[in-house]
Amino acid sequence: MVEIQALQQLEQKLNQVILGKPQAVRLALCCLLSEGHLLIEDLPGLGKTTLAHALALSLGVHYKRVQFTNDMLPADLLGQSVFLKDTQEFQFRSGPIFSQILLADEINRASPRTQSALLEAMEEKQVSVDGLSYPLPKPFFVIATQNPLFHAGTNALPESQLDRFLMRLALGFPDLQTEKLILQQDHGQSRLEGLLPCINEQQLLLLQQQVVQIKVSDALLDYLLALVTQSRQQQDCLPLSPRAAKALLRATKAFALLSGRHYATAEDVQQVFPSVAEHRLNPGSSRDNKSLSLQLLRKVPCPL
């Protein structure tokens, strides 16, 4: 169980960088452990990019950052085939997507075309260029950030593409004390500097395997399904798909692992549910609005 300890250490370190947001940090890690992609949505300046950077840095894996703009083309992301004069043949020059963690900053600024190129890669875990498939490295993890939809120059991600993200997180404003602390500790250098990786690639893969083995009791599955079923009976939201149910289960398991348990509990489900479900129930909502998923949680009795 060296990995678990390392994981806890990792969480601790992240909390030293992202102050006052332990829940968001844990959920972000949870998303990563369950091999899902993470969408962080919030106003500029709340620490989206810092969180994404910190995650990438501390995991000790190869990462790249892409700033999305509206004139960006899919080839800028995926890479392209280049004709080499010497050998008289095409060679594939891989784009920034070929990394273990991709930071996609302001993903909703890109054109729909580029967005879908990225999202296809996220689902397939491979890239097809000129009829040839290039597998992406393992683990492959996209942390996308986006500004709220009402901001100028944004293209909303369609429902089907939002669904590819396991979780959508919002950081929200820090509380007064935390903000004061942030100001006090501002010494002109980024908090990210000096952040060293806590786990290596092997350990991450091992942890991801452990997530799969977390025990989920039959009654707990019933509860999870009751939540999903309830969403299908409600009029005011989109129904949760089986894919969403799978995502919910994986996130639950990862959350249990993060709590140092080898079994998942009902509380785990309830903790991850808003982040996993809200953007699927209500794609139009933004930021910290979790009202629909919380309503749904309140409607389903939990005997466990």
Added chain:
Amino acid sequence: MLNPAFIPTALLVQLMLLALLQEGLSWWSSLVLMGILLFKYISFKAQQKVRMMTINALAVMLCLLLLSQLWQQDMQDSMLQLLFFSAALRLFSIHSELPHAKKLVWVQYFLITTGFMLNQSLWFASAVFLLFFCNLYLHYLLFAPVQQSKFRWTDIRLLLWVMPFCIALFVLFPRLPPLWQTERQHQAQTGLADELSLGGLERLVQNDSLAFRVEFANEKPAQHELYWRAKVFEAFNGQDWLPDLQRTPQQPVTTAGRYQYQLVVEPHFQRSLFSLGQVSQLQGQVQTVAAGLIESRQQISRRFSYSLTSNGSAVAQQNTEEAKRNLVLRHSNPQASELALQLKQQHTTASAYARALYQYFEQQQFSYSLRPPVLNQQAQVDQFLFQHKVGFCGHYASAAAYLFRAAGIPARVVAGYQGGVWQTQGDYLQVLQKDAHAWVEYLEDGYWRRFDATVIVAPLRLTQGLSDALSLSERQFLDQFFQRGFLGSWLQQLEWLDYYWSVWVLSFDQTEQRFIWHYFKTMPWLWIATGITTSLLLVLIIYLWLQRSSQSQNVLLRQRMLKVLRPYGEKADYQSMESYLRQLTALHPALSTELNELLSAYQRFEFAEQQEQLQQCRKLLHQLAKHNSTVG
């Protein structure tokens, strides 16, 4: 955590109880109770907590007050007041304590039931049932979640489910005799006074309340034969007629009778019962005593029902003693004695003498009045017979009995009721207090023949009841209320319902149970139907039981947890057990060790499926339950 709707509802229930039990409460206790309830309402609105000291002081004061009043009132009423005081003070002290509220609900159930000691009519019973349901709702509030204060459909369905069982219990549960009884000191307000003076029935005649009701099985006697015997007076002291009966129970003569009838008697707090002529068979808790009368084995303090068979003939003489006793004349009325001797010389046989007396009353211009002139102490019979010649049944019976005895014919005064009103709706006879009557029985050839001088004086009194014997204006006044119009028929319907309530529900006893049993035995198809129903029910019960036992340990454990932990705080439906336990830990820091241990054991058992943790859970729950009971 008490449901916020609890206290207002409890206040309402107690207010209704106050109205219901008014009859058993003295005026001062009603006032005190009103005061307590009002004060509680005000402090509840202001959200103030009343100090326990105040309540205890109040309780001691009320106890002393009750003790000081104990000699003046009925024991039963005092006990009722004590119980009511304790309930009201308990409500007073409740702020949000669940165990206290539970006790209160149970005491209120008890109080509601005591209502049946005061009254058993259908209307009262409906009020009792209404109150019972209010209290049931109160009971429900104890266990309903805080946000939920309305009855849900499932709860109502549950009540409906219970109904058949209630009815089955009512029909099948053995009727046990009362474990203890208190004699109530009530003034007899009927025609059943222990003595009959010359103006004795006066008070009753204006009384419209119900005395008893009769239903005849087959043949109905004619109106002029409806002489309901209740008391026999054999000793005359010059003013009053007194009973001179040994209360020796006698063997009933069991012969076939003409009239089969069932009576439902209103409580009159005596043992006397009513019968027509010679009784040949009886059923229920009744016995025959001397002079062919019927008595209950206990004081009639609630509605009482019994069945009789009479052959309608005169009552037989029991022994020679009886004849001798009924000849005694200690006080002289010289004029009357002289008249008796004169008539006796002309008419030798008793029946001829009786006819002569009838004639005498007819010829001498006697008249019937409910307000006769007051008689002096001396020679009252003479005064009545020769001076005033105005009176009602008591006067005529008294005088006639004297005249018989003076002529050497054994005679006695009988009191009871005469006639009654036939209710067309239910085909039963209703006898009111105003039908009280007195007449004479004289002995001839071993039988006690009836002699009723009132027949001669006021024939209508006999054939059509009192109202026809009264003046026109009085009659119109009565008619206005009881005979005509919508209200009249409506009242009759209600009376009818109340009658059958008495017959079918109140008087349902061992005899009826046995009857049902016998009826049952003669019907093979009923047997089969019951067998099938019972076995189906059994199968259903076994099925449900198996279902329950096949329910996983997990479900049972969860139910147990909820039950044990409820007193510490309410769990919302959507809340997970973990967040619930954490919430409890925050509420009760003293229990945090136990609660945290319980949480971890529960999680391991429920989610990690470690069966061995079940034991630990149970142990912790047991501790918590014990802790709760010591605190509560």
